[in-house]
Amino acid sequence: MSRSIRRIVTRVVKLRARSTASLRDAATVIREGGLVAFPTETVYGLGASARNARAVKKIFTAKGRPSDNPLIVHVNSIRQARQLAHVTRDAEKLMKKFWPGPLTLVLKKKKGVPSAVTSGLSTVAIRMPSHPVARALIRMAGVPIAAPSANRAGRPSPTRAEHVLHDLDRRIDLILDGGPTRVGLESTVVDMTGFQPVILRPGKITAAAIARALRQWTAVGKSHSRPRSPGMKYRHYAPEAKLVLVEGPCERARKTIRRLYRDTTATGKRAAWIDFLQPAPARPAIDLGRTLPVVARKLFAALRDLDKEGVDIIFVRGVTERGIGAALMNRLRKAAAETIAV
Numbered sequence: 001m002s003r004s005i006r007r008i009v010t011r012v013v014k015l016r017a018r019s020t021a022s023l024r025d026a027a028t029v030i031r032e033g034g035l036v037a038f039p040t041e042t043v044y045g046l047g048a049s050a051r052n053a054r055a056v057k058k059i060f061t062a063k064g065r066p067s068d069n070p071l072i073v074h075v076n077s078i079r080q081a082r083q084l085a086h087v088t089r090d091a092e093k094l095m096k097k098f099w100p101g102p103l104t105l106v107l108k109k110k111k112g113v114p115s116a117v118t119s120g121l122s123t124v125a126i127r128m129p130s131h132p133v134a135r136a137l138i139r140m141a142g143v144p145i146a147a148p149s150a151n152r153a154g155r156p157s158p159t160r161a162e163h164v165l166h167d168l169d170r171r172i173d174l175i176l177d178g179g180p181t182r183v184g185l186e187s188t189v190v191d192m193t194g195f196q197p198v199i200l201r202p203g204k205i206t207a208a209a210i211a212r213a214l215r216q217w218t219a220v221g222k223s224h225s226r227p228r229s230p231g232m233k234y235r236h237y238a239p240e241a242k243l244v245l246v247e248g249p250c251e252r253a254r255k256t257i258r259r260l261y262r263d264t265t266a267t268g269k270r271a272a273w274i275d276f277l278q279p280a281p282a283r284p285a286i287d288l289g290r291t292l293p294v295v296a297r298k299l300f301a302a303l304r305d306l307d308k309e310g311v312d313i314i315f316v317r318g319v320t321e322r323g324i325g326a327a328l329m330n331r332l333r334k335a336a337a338e339t340i341a342v
């Protein structure tokens, strides 16, 4: 796919407290049909004007993304969302409760949303991010911004500007560096077009929180008769190293990893072990943090760092699927070349 890429210079702009001029410049790039990577509270996005089909197509080329995997449109208000889609009452309730924030709603689209954005579907995914840079960019551009995560297709999502530069240097016009992102995992995606909401991708906003907000819906909709998110069929989030996920009670899983780690390094391969939570794992494990939100924030960067070090195999201990743990396990299972239950 890279055959048709026209190499361009990628500018990186570090944002400070008062960066209005840089944001205005970025907004102009968007309006003129260019590609700008920008921070959101979840991960960095690769944005183009959602009103410009040609610009949107450039996103797919730059990322090497299959064209049947639709994009999320980022808006700055519920009013802007209504211009793009039919907003149901339940959808409006969720918008009022969770926007701006890491919740994406799949809704019936209105005319005028280019099919390049939705990959030809009759629905469109919309979210209002809470990151001030993302909000300012959408406001100044004056158009909704279509943006997938700003990584090469299949790679872990970028949580720092340097990750974007690593993957997309000379493929996009501009990177707005707003520092590391806070949540670290992509937004929750909920399909609102059916009889009941269906979670297509778990994230920080949990099924339970959505159920509470709607006061009607008690179970997570996991209907297999409904189409799933097109993106879910692709392998995702994977580092170059082989990722082995070990699931089970903490001490049993750690014992298994210790053995596998020893066996692997004995063959001369470079292995790494990612672990977390109380009680602290013993060395040589890399400790990602004491709470699930902290682990979520640091996971993708850790996978990329290990690739940089040239590690061959990464062992990761699974976590309980509580709170953001469900999203963490979803990403780990997709990234894993092998899963071992103990």
Ligand code: TXA
Pocket: 040, 042, 043, 044, 045, 046, 069, 070, 071, 072, 102, 104, 106, 118, 121, 123, 124, 125, 129, 147, 148, 149, 150, 185, 186, 187, 188, 189, 200, 201, 228, 229, 230, 231, 232
């Ligand atoms: O946090 C996030 O959501 C980040 C930031 C940049 O906003 N974006 C992000 O985009 O993760 P992306 O493209 O990496 O993931 C979007 C997911 C894909 O799984 C895609 O298939 C799904 O949303 N999606 C998009 N439009 C859809 C639609 N109309 N129906 C069902 N799924 C859709």
Ligand code: MG
Pocket: 148, 149, 157
């Ligand atoms: Mg992505």
